[in-house]
Amino acid sequence: MGPVWTLSRESGRVTIAVLIVDDSAVVRQVLQQVLAIEKTIEVVGVASDPIFAMRQMGIRWPDVIILDVEMPRMDGITFLKKIMHERPTPVVICSTLTEQGASTTMDALSAGAVSIVTKPKVGLKQFLEDASSDLIQAVKTAARANLGNLVPAAEHLRPQAVRNNTKSMAQTTEHIVAIGTSTGGTQALEAVLTALPDATPGIVIVQHMPAQFTAMFAQRLNELAKIEVREARNGDRILPNQALIAPGGQHMSVVRSGAQYQVQIKDGPLVNRHKPSVDVLFKSVARCAGRNATGFILTGMGDDGARGLKLMRDAGAVTYAQDEASSVVFGMPKEAIAIDAATHVVSLKDVPRRILQIRSC
Template sequence: MSSRIKVIIVDDSAVVRQTVRQALERDSGIEVIAAASDPLFAMGHMQRQWPDVIVLDIEMPRMDGLTFLKKIMTERPTPVVICSSLAENGAAATMQALAAGAAAIITKPKMGVKQFLEGSANDVVQAVKAAARANASRLAPRTVAPKLSVDAMIGAGLGSGSSMVRTTERVIAIGTSTGGTQALEAVLTRLPAVCPGIVIVQHMPERFTAMFAERLDSLCALEVREACHGDRVMPGRALIAPGGKHMMLARSGAQYTVEVVDGPLINRHRPSVDVLFRSCARFAGRNAVGVIMTGMGDDGARGLKEMHDAGAHTIAEDESSCVVFGMPREAIKLGGVDQVLPLDLVAEAIMKAG
């Protein structure tokens, strides 16, 4: 970016405001223009200078963060990074924040917050930088780990799924990140109750994926749930990889199942889209459809190319509808995409291909 990213921090804890501010200001590309104890004070600052990114707590006096987020997204969409506790009530509110248009989540514990944020300073910086690149209008509702490749989880070149070509079972694999909660809702709510089995990786912290799946399940005709090890991939069911775990497609006799496993961060993510996509290339081959949607970085790009090379039909969300056109762009550059489509046409394309 040509100038520094302007950030406002909104949190009722002075310790959090100070710690986050120090973390951000150590990066020369970020400028903290204000730190406010609640949204009403923040709005006073924002009338004078509008930020590029807002770092926002959920539970605050006078106006809670969720109400403030909805107000911002209605009046002037701006990338927001939620910095929230992992308490149950906080987690529920965080899921509502994602639905309302939050760009990213930083989870913080109830105790030892200062030490946690100091140790996660780079994560805070990277979350703000990623949010700054987001297309804010698309967000509005309708420790750098070594960047390991998928080879660290699944060896390359060990099959293409060709042995599966005679099965009638079909699999839809979807990968997404920043902006993906809304994108997945837009796609899954358009799919019928009887559609090929779906496996999904959405970059999301632990404990949030189950609540996200429950919310989608309440909105969709098909069944949506957080995946458990050994779950069957079957028509009318969508399985979402649990936060903090990798999910891989597997074959059990004539049926597809999923393996939910621990493992290193792949492309700095766990779950990783590349892990899912490579397993689909291997065990489903041409019986699969691969879909990559909005997200920062390149996780999933190589895996989608492997699915394409194994005979799968592959789809990427186009730039006009992406919150962040990172993952789809990288997949397109690698030559692994058959169709590039706006979000509102993805579900139809899935059904035609599947």
């Protein structure tokens, strides 16, 4: 389902109608002030919990919902599932940076939320004001999301996900797979990684996601997939039957040490407004692996990764971009296709097969 934008009564311009659901009066107030900066966004309602929200939605259904996950009377996850069942609507989760909050937020993404905006426990007002551009971009991205592609991918695979890690102890790998994604990527990666058997090349992944959430995301995928999935650590070897996910808030690049590939994790400035950045990963893969790598750019807003994928292709790598029909947001793949960075354009469901065509070791 694409965006269903409304017309402002005042000017006739296209606007995005937003409903804010958060039990904190401060958060509700600050979010309203922040979003008021953007003329194409109109806050049409605020609610302290999902019960009040449903009453308002009975009068006017929003285009995008900003939703807290821990609230009285009905938690955000239950409310989200109810929305997705009754009338799928783009939801941006506004969650606190805690381990418990990260776990709940992962549940929300799995249930169909589009993206995450993090809020700290202290200094909340200043944080939200400082992050105004990110909040506005999150709402705009959510409004453009194709919700028909936000489907929980692998719940039916849980009982069969038995992992065999013997091959992941190998001392080298001849080929690596690099994947970059953003909005809609949590569901896309779940669909891809849970479809792979335990005989795959080493995989390195950048998913745009805040710090604190990537470890929980990797743990969730590890429980579902047959291969090993975990958050990358500096110096980790890239091994067959293993997927390493870049930690939020840090860049990940690939370096070569003799016959082995390793990941390098380090801080640095934002690249294309992101950290980790897909371009940082892809450019390093082009530099040190060349034709010994395969690249995939999947669903996401913006252009991060497009230039890096072009460098990979120029270095001899086979490269793929996800097609529009299967993307939640056809931004990053579209930009890669526009500059001829992709050797092939494929549906998400075809990605696992393409990975399995690669000789892993």
